[in-house]
Amino acid sequence: QPFMRAIMEAQFPAPGRTINIKTFLPGSGTEVMELCRPSDSRLEHVDFECLFSCLSLRLLLRVFGSLLLERRVIFTADKLSTLSQCCHAVVALLYPFVWQHTYIPVLPSAMLDIVCTPTPFIVGLLSSSLTHLNELPLEEVLVVDLGNNRFLRKMDDEDSILPSKLQSALENVLERRRELANDRGADSMSDTSHLSTVVSEAFVRFFVELVGHYPLFITAEREDGYSSSSSSSPAPCSFHREGFRKAIPSKTVRRFLEAFMETQMFGWFIQERELHRQALRGLFEVRVQEYLDSINDNEHRRVNRFLKGLGNRMKFLSKK
Numbered sequence: 202q203p204f205m206r207a208i209m210e211a212q213f214p215a216p217g218r219t220i221n222i223k224t225f226l227p228g229s230g231t232e233v234m235e236l237c238r239p240s241d242s243r244l245e246h247v248d249f250e251c252l253f254s255c256l257s258l259r260l261l262l263r264v265f266g267s268l269l270l271e272r273r274v275i276f277t278a279d280k281l282s283t284l285s286q287c288c289h290a291v292v293a294l295l296y297p298f299v300w301q302h303t304y305i306p307v308l309p310s311a312m313l314d315i316v317c318t319p320t321p322f323i324v325g326l327l328s329s330s331l332t333h334l335n336e337l338p339l340e341e342v343l344v345v346d347l348g349n350n351r352f353l354r355k356m357d358d359e360d361s362i363l364p365s366k367l368q369s370a371l372e373n374v375l376e377r378r379r380e381l382a383n384d385r386g387a388d389s390m391s392d393t394s395h396l397s398t399v400v401s402e403a404f405v406r407f408f409v410e411l412v413g414h415y416p417l418f419i420t421a422e423r424e425d426g427y428s429s430s431s432s433s434s435p436a437p438c439s440f441h442r443e444g445f446r447k448a449i450p451s452k453t454v455r456r457f458l459e460a461f462m463e464t465q466m467f468g469w470f471i472q473e474r475e476l477h478r479q480a481l482r483g484l485f486e487v488r489v490q491e492y493l494d495s496i497n498d499n500e501h502r503r504v505n506r507f508l509k510g511l512g513n514r515m516k517f518l519s520k521k
Contacts, residue, residue, distance in 0.1 A: 214238045243296040243484065249400045251283065252290040255347040258372050263352075265294060265404075266362030267343050271302065271321040271464045275354075277328050278347040281307055284325035287347055292323065294404050297485035301465040316342065364454045367407055374403045405485055411458065412467075413492045418445040419474060438475040 204224045214220045219237040226232055239245070252261065255278070267274055268291065276291075278284045288306035303322035308315065310330045316322070317337055326334065328348065344354040352359075363371075374381070382395040418441040446462065449455040461467055
């Protein structure tokens with residue numbers, strides 16, 4: 202009880218920060234424990250396998266694409282634990298982006314009218330509420346049945362949201378997730394941390410291919426009116442949207458990027474990097490720097506590099 206009280210009274214640490222907990226333990230006297238939260242908290246309490254056990258890869262990637270466009274998505278299941286775990290896992294797939302809208306992993310039936318809102322949301326709903334849900338005036342809502350691996354409602358364009366080559370590459374790696382995790386010495390029956398890392402890395406690589414060139418288009422405006430790409434400059438930074446968009450040679454990727462750039466997720470992502478470039482050191486920033494270091498200044502980015510290299514990269518996960 203003294204230990205739990207000390208924990209509850211302590212401030213919850215930010216990623217990478219440490220807190221000291223002082224407590225008195227009978228028989229051993231006063232003890233100080235140092236607790237450190239991981240600097241990259243993207244996988245805290247995330248269970249991707251629950252999500253994969255409920256949805257096929259093809260269906261999951263359709264949901265993923267819909268979320269990237271900030272659509273309204275309802276998940277239904279018979280169990281509260283399935284709802285909460287799958288909703289949390291889906292949100293974790295968006296890293297390094299952060300869902301900026303309503304997020305309710307388990308929505309009480311008394312609050313069901315929330316799903317009639319015209320703004321984006323991620324909501325989990327028990328299957329027992331489906332009858333009431335069908336009576337509501339829903340428009341442009343994706344309803345995902347986790348128990349039966351199907352859509353109860355959709356907008357019929359889910360297959361064409363993600364760029365086809367990037368989607369195929371991502372799907373190929375996810376199909377091999379157990380094999381790639383085992384290459385790192387994981388026991389897939391008892392240790393899910395390696396599997397989670399493989400899954401997260403695959404989606405991170407997807408985003409690196411999509412927006413990994415963004416640092417080249419964030420420049421600091423100096424007092425003399427000239428721009429500097431030096432990240433050490435204390436001057437305010439600005440993002441050159443048009444140059445960023447046109448840097449993508451693939452028409453299909455560029456078309457998707459144009460829509461994605463209009464989301465609040467992307468807006469927040471760029472704003473954070475305009476304000477705090479030096480402070481961001483998560484896995485995504487590490488992979489972006491590796492990506493930029495691997496290409497020459499005059500070399501065009503190619504989607505097939507992702508197709509050829511992603512599988513091999515999985516063997517070297519979390520080395521940095």
